[in-house]
Amino acid sequence: MDHKKTLPAEWCRRRTRHDPPALEEAIAAAQGLTDQIESQIEIAAQLIGLSEDEVRPRVLLARAHTRNSRVVPARNRQTEITVIRRRGSRVQRS
16 A cells, blocks of 8 residues: 555646846845945846846936935834734634
């Protein structure tokens, strides 16, 4: 009764797909990680597999656009705190 289960044939043909991020996605990720422009260029270049010289103009352009539209939180506003309490499960009565 010691039967070995074999994998379905479809599982053997499965391949993992690798889609590198688009340039805009890589730049946005780099901007989210650091504020230093040289670090952003390096991170974006490594994410998409291009040289830093190819990525630099696009990062600088994106930085100029985000600098004009950056959202800055107000410092004098109080932070709203939300408390979520978990209830126990209800017992079904028959």
